[in-house]
Structure formats: C-alpha cells, structure tokens
Amino acid sequence: MKKFFKKWNRLSLVKQIIIGLIVGIVLALTIPETAKPLVIFGSLFVGALKAVAPVLVLFLVMSAIAQHKSGHKTNMKSIVGLYLLGTFLAGLFAVVVSFIFPVSLKLGAGAENVTAPGGVTEVLKTLLLNVVDNPVKAIFNANYIGILSWAIVLGFALKNATDTTKTLIANFSDAISKVVTWVIKFAPLGIMGLVFESITTNGMDALIGYGKLLALLVGCMAFVAFIVNPLIVFVMIRQNPFPLVFTCLRESGITAFFTRSSAANIPVNMKLCEKLGLDKDTYSVSIPLGATINMAGAAVTISVLTLAAVHTLGISVDIPTAIILSVLSAVCACGASGVAGGSLLLIPLACSLFGIPADVAMQVVGVGFIVGVVQDSCETAINSSTDVLFTASAEFRKWRKQGKKIVLKKAA
DSSP, rough: OOHHHHHHHOHHHHHHHHHHHHHHHHHHOOOOOGGGHHHHHHHHHHHHHHHHHHHHHHHHHHHHHHHTTTTTOOOHHHHHHHHHHHHHHHHOOOOOHHHSOOOOOOOOOTTTTTOOOSSSSHHHHHHHHHTOOHHHHHHTTHHHHHHHHHHHHHHTTTTTTHHHHHHHHHHHHHHHHHHHHHHHHHHHHHHHHHHHHHHHHHHHHHHHHHHHHHHHHHHHHIIIIIIIIIHHHHHHHHSSOOHHHHIIIIIHHHHHHHHTTTTTTTHHHHHHHTTTOOOHHHHHHHHHHHHHHOOOOOHHHHHHHHHHHHHHOOOOOOHHHHHHHHHOOOHHOOOHHGGGGGGGGGGGHHHHHGGGOOOHHHHHHHHHHHHHHHHHHHHHHHHHHHHHHHHHHHHHHHHHHTTTOOOOOOOO
C-alpha cells in the first residue's frame, strides 16, 4: 500500500485527475448502482472549494493592497484593458461563428424554477448592490463582487497599519492558499465522483444529442485560446506568444478545467506568476480581479446559446444588432459572478435583445445545464488561464519598453 501511494504521489496532478476521470466513467457505465455512494466525493470536493474560495479572495486582495509600497508602479490599467478587450473579442468571434455555423436547439425541457435578470438595468443594479453587500453575507453567498470591494476597501484602510498587523494578514492569506492546495490534492477523487454523477444522471446520450452545440462552444473557446489571445499577446510583447500561451494553458487551464472554479484556481495562478518572475504587487491584485471580471469563456457561452435560440425560432438578425449582442455579451460576462448561476442565467438577458420570451429563453438555459459538464469546464479553463496570460503580457510589455530581454521559458 505504501508503494502504491509513493507511486501515486510521484504522478502529476493532471495525470491523477485523468485517472480519476477514467475510473468515474468506467464505474458509471459498468456498475452504476453499486458505485452510487461515490457521488459523495464529488459533493465534498465542490463543497470544499465553494467554502474556501470566497475567504481566499478576501484575504489575498486585502493583503496585496495592504502590503503595496507607495510609489511602486503596477500595470493594472493595462491588465484591466486586456481583460475587457479579450472578453469583447471572444463574444464578437462567437457571434460571427454562430452566423457561419448556425445551430438549432430542441426546446421543450423546462427550467421554470430558475429566475433570470429582466434587463440591463437590473443586472447593473444587482452588481451595484453586491458591491455594498454585508461582508459576512457576501462571503456566505459567495458574492465575489462584494468580497472584492470589501477586500479593496480594507486593504487601503490597512496600508498605514503596523508591520505586525500586515504580517498577520499575509500569514492568513498564505494559510488559506495552502488550504486550497490541500483541497485540490483531492481533485482526482472529486472528479471521479462528479463524472460518475453526471453520466448516471444525464447519460452519455444527453451530451451526444447536443454534440453540434458542444462542438461550436468548444471550437469558439479553442479559437479564442489559440488564435485571438496569442494575437493580443503578440501585439503586447512583439515576440512569439505561443510558449507563454501553452505554459498558461498547461499550468493553469488544465487544473481549472477539472476544478471548474476560477476562484479556487487563484493559488495555482499566483504560483505560476511567481515562476514567470512577475511583479508580486501587480499579480497579487490582478489574478483575484481576473477571477471576477475576466470572462472570455462566459462571453462565448452567452453569444452562442443566444444565437442558437435565435436560429431555432427563425429570427433574422442584422449586423448592428449582432454588434450590440457582442458588447452585451461582454458586459454580461463581466457581471456573471454577480448573478447566481453565472453565464447561463444571463442568456435570457441577451435573448431579450431579440424579443425572445422569458419562458423560451429559460428552456435555452436548461439546455445549457445539460451541456454544462463540458461547457463550464472549458469556460473556466479559458477564463482562468488568461488571467495569467494577460498579467504576464502587460509585465513583459513593460520589460520591453525598459529594454529588458524577455525570455519566455517554460514554467517548471
């Protein structure tokens, strides 16, 4: 048994997760009734991630701002600009591809018990109210917009605190990051339980039935990851962007794909930024911020599923409306963490642009939940990996202007 655990610990986390994935699929297809208790592993894993992630964001951002030295310049303006540009271009590309390869849905499955925001005003109102939410309530409800706002305010309030206080906060931040790494070590068991539950509940037929929609969603996200983002990075650093792109996808994207949580992936991204030699004053703020507003994958999901509903109902769309949808999907994506249900529940808002009734739009959300096993994983992978990608791009651009040599070496 000791030899087995030694060999198991020598495997990388990605290989361990793949093994858990395969075991979950095999058990679901062969002995679903006997292996049913394994579902608890998935529930425990997701529960642990949901429990620790909000506290992690609070202490990471608060500590980073409190520790920031006055006069030390950061690249936050450039990074936020890249976050917004990347999200908009992802939504725009998804709109274009949805017109080239239109997909129709089999509507009928209800999602009547889920409520969605009724308009842009409501979304903005929700976001503003979430900003001033009670901090304890924000952590309890995983309201990341509220957590982020309180972390920023407390961080600035603690800038003049004693070194002992700052050290205490930094120690708490490090301790919570360590807890997250412990939780992620149980990812193979958690993934096994989640995959088992997904297959036994929805069946493989549910995913195969929506194969074309899944192919469109995943294809758009892959194009954004391998074409759009590298072009943005190239403009920033004027070098071959792919070593950096592949490093971010391998070190951050794969882990995020299986954990399906951008917030829980923050320690992984912070560690990768450290390996890349980036400025801690910058990435300690930009990474938690990116987990909240950098949502290229969500923009793709909103655009593709909205236009799938449009094509299903035979609604004609002109170019100006398509451009408005691209902007709307980007805005909605940035606010996804402020609305319960994330990107899927913002689809009815985009559908309202075309006069699609709420009950029909909610059926599209129901379809989204069916393909969510793959869609949400890919969405999280692209969202989380680009947090590091754009943070590094802004830093490397600064180095280039200063005449420093940029070496895009592989992260260990």
